[in-house]
Amino acid sequence: MKVRVLAFARVRELLGSAREVELPAGSTAAALWDELAKTCTGLPALAKSTRIARNGHVVNRAEILHEGDEIALLPPAGGG
Amino acid sequence: MKVRVLAFARVRELLGSAREVELPAGSTAAALWDELAKTCTGLPALAKSTRIARNGHVVNRAEILHEGDEIALLPPAGGG
Amino acid sequence: MFAVVSEPIDVAAIAREVRTDACGAVVTFAGVVRERSDDDRPVTGLSYEAHENMAAEEFERIAAEARERFGSCAISVVHRIGDLAVGDVSVAVAVAAPHRSAAFAACEYAIHELKRRAPIWKKEHYTRGDSEWKTNPDRANSP
Amino acid sequence: MFAVVSEPIDVAAIAREVRTDACGAVVTFAGVVRERSDDDRPVTGLSYEAHENMAAEEFERIAAEARERFGSCAISVVHRIGDLAVGDVSVAVAVAAPHRSAAFAACEYAIHELKRRAPIWKKEHYTRGDSEWKTNPDRANSP
Numbered sequence: 001m002k003v004r005v006l007a008f009a010r011v012r013e014l015l016g017s018a019r020e021v022e023l024p025a026g027s028t029a030a031a032l033w034d035e036l037a038k039t040c041t042g043l044p045a046l047a048k049s050t051r052i053a054r055n056g057h058v059v060n061r062a063e064i065l066h067e068g069d070e071i072a073l074l075p076p077a078g079g080g
Numbered sequence: 081m082k083v084r085v086l087a088f089a090r091v092r093e094l095l096g097s098a099r100e101v102e103l104p105a106g107s108t109a110a111a112l113w114d115e116l117a118k119t120c121t122g123l124p125a126l127a128k129s130t131r132i133a134r135n136g137h138v139v140n141r142a143e144i145l146h147e148g149d150e151i152a153l154l155p156p157a158g159g160g
Numbered sequence: 161m162f163a164v165v166s167e168p169i170d171v172a173a174i175a176r177e178v179r180t181d182a183c184g185a186v187v188t189f190a191g192v193v194r195e196r197s198d199d200d201r202p203v204t205g206l207s208y209e210a211h212e213n214m215a216a217e218e219f220e221r222i223a224a225e226a227r228e229r230f231g232s233c234a235i236s237v238v239h240r241i242g243d244l245a246v247g248d249v250s251v252a253v254a255v256a257a258p259h260r261s262a263a264f265a266a267c268e269y270a271i272h273e274l275k276r277r278a279p280i281w282k283k284e285h286y287t288r289g290d291s292e293w294k295t296n297p298d299r300a301n302s303p
Numbered sequence: 304m305f306a307v308v309s310e311p312i313d314v315a316a317i318a319r320e321v322r323t324d325a326c327g328a329v330v331t332f333a334g335v336v337r338e339r340s341d342d343d344r345p346v347t348g349l350s351y352e353a354h355e356n357m358a359a360e361e362f363e364r365i366a367a368e369a370r371e372r373f374g375s376c377a378i379s380v381v382h383r384i385g386d387l388a389v390g391d392v393s394v395a396v397a398v399a400a401p402h403r404s405a406a407f408a409a410c411e412y413a414i415h416e417l418k419r420r421a422p423i424w425k426k427e428h429y430t431r432g433d434s435e436w437k438t439n440p441d442r443a444n445s446p
Contacts, residue, residue, distance in 0.1 A: 009424035079423025089281035159280025172315035181338040195324035
């Protein structure tokens with residue numbers, strides 16, 4: 001299955017703002033993170049501080065992803 | 081001596097917005113009020129609620145007035 | 161800017177005027193003529209009058225107090241007089257400050273004190289043709 | 304109006320939009336890019352990015368909470384993204400309410416919660432050429 005990954009701020013600087021990722025069906029958010037970390041040495045250091053949203057809602061790492069999901073990687077925010 | 085009297089709100093509706101008043105030299109604010117009340121039957125009822133300012137500063141009724149003073153009659157306010 | 165004016169108030173222009181590059185927060189308050197009185201009677205408009213010099217001086221004193229209490233910030237206060245219709249802005253306060261808490265606190269202080277202390281009078285006109293001078297219940301120096 | 308925009312923010316237009324004839328008070332907050340960082344370094348500008356949909360939905364939730372807590376009032380929240388210079392407005396909140404206390408409280412609540420919760424990121428650029436992602440120290444869900 002394919003999911004669309006959006007990244008922001010520090011994480012965007014590492015991954016680019018958007019990309020498609022191919023994953024085995026039934027993969028979790030954690031599995032997606034590990035897949036991205038394989039090719040991005042800076043990412044593991046941000047694991048603890050980065051929240052993951054699936055289709056606009058923050059989920060935990062055990063969340064099962066589905067074909068076509070929009071997965072957003074959200075480092076600590078600070079708007080205003 | 082002459083003083084210039086400015087009136088506002090309820091008091092203006094009785095006296096008009098501005099007038100010159102002739103008073104004996106050394107008259108007090110109280111004397112001015114009494115002079116105005118002579119020809120204005122509605123005024124005495126407003127005595128307690130009306131403050132008097134001399135040249136922009138609120139004074140008490142014993143204040144001595146001087147030639148050319150601007151005397152403002154200030155009923156209870158409520159801007160905003 | 162501390163002024164009593166007869167023309168419509170441009171809140172945005174007042175806000176622009178207080179801002180400086182040192183200020184991260186601009187808060188404005190606009191008082192607007194409502195369609196209903198506090199006791200829920202339909203209102204056609206308000207008439208305001210002021211002792212213009214005394215009012216402008218009071219605005220300036222209030223702003224100085226706000227700057228003193230809440231930290232350095234620029235404040236403008238403008239009140240309109242004359243006949244206002246529903247929807248017209250009667251008073252505007254704009255405050256710029258380095259941070260938002262000071263800007264909010266100073267703006268709220270300024271409008272509260274203005275209503276309490278400024279020599280400004282307001283007559284409410286009702287759809288039935290009657291009208292009434294309104295006073296601020298917690299005004300200063302009330303007899 | 305709950306929006307993330309790329310163009311300059313017109314605070315006055317947002318304020319006009321929330322006002323109704325039932326509202327006697329309109330309060331606006333504008334966050335403006337300052338010339339100095341919190342640790343007093345000279346700043347050339349800020350870059351903002353946002354998860355635009357999640358941010359707009361968060362604005363709407365915050366506004367609903369503010370209406371619930373402080374009484375019926377209309378609220379708009381707009382945040383700008385992209386590269387902003389000193390003096391540019393990054394965020395605007397406008398609140399209209401029948402009375403001023405609700406308008407001030409709702410406006411302050413909305414900007415406080417926005418800074419804490421909205422998925423928006425800010426990079427500060429300094430005159431020396433370096434830059435830094437800034438986070439809100441009391442943000443929600445901080446790890």
